[in-house]
Amino acid sequence: MRKPLVTALLALVIAGAGAAPTATAAPAAAHAPTAASAPTTASARDTTTTPARDTAPTLHAVDYAGTVALSNCSGSVVRLPASADSDPALVLTNGHCLETGFPEPGEVIVDQASSRSFTLLNSAGSGVATLRASKVAYSTMTDTDVTLYQLTRTYAQIRSSYGISALPLDDSHPVAGTAIKVVSGYWKRIYTCAIDGFAYRLKEGGWTWKDSVRYTSACDTIGGTSGSPVIDTATGKVVAVNNTGNEDGGRCTVNNPCEVDANGTVTVRKGINYAEETYGIPACFGAGNKLNLNASGCTLPKP
Template identity: 80%
Template structure:
């Protein structure tokens, strides 16, 4: 989960407050606490331009309009954020939410970070904080309608596992800030409070993300595709506590990295969707947790 709004909201949930209240700016989200070049041998590949276009600001988190490899222009658009950014509160360990009605709104940003539209969801397609930390909303608008009305393309979601060393950018629609760093490695298990996530992305220290950046897309700067969703960081050196996740290896050894931040991979998501951006958790290859 993520900081400022993170700690406060987490505390509310743990205290039994239930639904997470919307945060007025500048207080950020709760915490549950991302092209090719010429073929000349000597030429460096060109990097994808990474800016704010297609990202969104939530009431207390960040997110992005995302397109799956099989999505069509006429499909209802999807917004990707964190499970702990769900407006009805953190999903419990083991809980998976599908098809929940929602009327949540999102501020759509252009390349300069200016809000050009307010988009609206009609349902929570999928949300969980088990194994991963993700919420996927379905919008009332299609990709084609968003492009036609506002000139904004969705971000493309990668369906392949990223690699260590990859240069990335974490793009926060809430703060309108872009962080640049690299994937330092992958964490067998990342444990925070009662939640445990698998195969998490660890950033190098340059991505010093803060509360409100939860749900930000993590973009591979070489491809321009989303490879993860930003979700947490160890703030004060605590061991496996809220706002202080710890790394657990396959042997159960615990490592604490104060000041280091993390994301959850998203390559598993496309395999769980069929035609028309419809969720189908029974599809072959779908490994997302099921209700």
Template identity: 75%
Template structure:
């Protein structure tokens, strides 16, 4: 479990030439933007470092600036240890701190939680902490926006970056595909994101947001990889298909999708596991 000389023309001629050049350049730029929309460069802004893992300050499309901010990481990164199979932890007091990073990866603040909202390693591997500060306060104090979580299933081939606040390291690759079931030790994760080989996160990158280059939105949370080629053991997850066939991909890493999570949070960022469309495991 686990990143441009002058040619001596007259002033009038120069003006006309400049006008033509600017017009052509502007038109070319506009066409280029339409035909080849530029992706947003992924950086560290909004990511955080935990004592043992990575994470990010996240918000949903309907979150408001005065809502208490949330930090997302992995369930296996909980300060209380890894939840057992089938275990779901909700609404527990916590004073955990998180190092907030700016775009360049510099630590600009320590944020503090007042509770662990949710944590599990069943079906997925995710945790959410509620902070003592709001999104608006973080923005006004540090100029940093929370990362927005996507609400649609990611697509194979998508260019992504795994942004590790713990190591201050970015890993860029593509979504290779999805594992129907990913088994690691006693735990099983569903519909996991499989990275292409350039993304090889290491220990401490667990909990890193997986960011879509085209939208700059979070599509998954990074959590594990097969290190030694072993079959279905800790740090060596295996893929299991619908028929029960097992595939081991040594050196390949994975993340857990997050598109279904926004449905579980309502007004004021309050967790509601009974909300329509919420499929997160319940206690």
């Protein structure tokens, strides 16, 4: 969950990387808030190979349109493959970005009242509107690190008012070697790298995540980037949500996640950052963007 925002801001000022966003600065995180960090889930996949693609795909223009800034994190307005224009829009961010604090290991939160606000950005990274949640549809730091807020406005209303469409959520498992961009609405900063591989399990403090995405080193994300959409540059679809990184070379501690393979072997990759896959989310939502954790194919943890 990375270092506190205060530390991240100091680092950016020293490096000349930019100023803090206009949104209220928050207590938390370099990838996550200041409290203990959370790890995300990873499925049993190769943790070392990085297959290259035979042909270079046409790149999809990736900018800030549809991303949002939270008080302490980043996020995005996302649309599921089966969502309708008239459905209430959803905002995707991390479980550890939840305004009420980190969910405990094993804890799953559904349909919790919320009036949290989000600054909606246009393609240039300028704030064009304040969106508001009606509830937390789903939040957990178990197996994955995700919060989904339901908004008070529909996709059609947002597009009609501000000319901004939601980012489509991919329902296919991401592929190693894929070119990606991590788009932080909090810092108004875009990181460019590739998917290096996948961690069977990623452990951080008391949390464990499955089948986590591991970036190549170019995506050196910092505090406040937690919850940023990870976008496949060939399709423009969201394939994961940015969440943590190993800062100091520590082993499986807060802000120092470790990888654990199917045989229990632990690998520490200092300076490497991670995201949680999102392809399993669409199967857990039905008509009207209503959460249904009992739906066929839904594998998200239940309360």
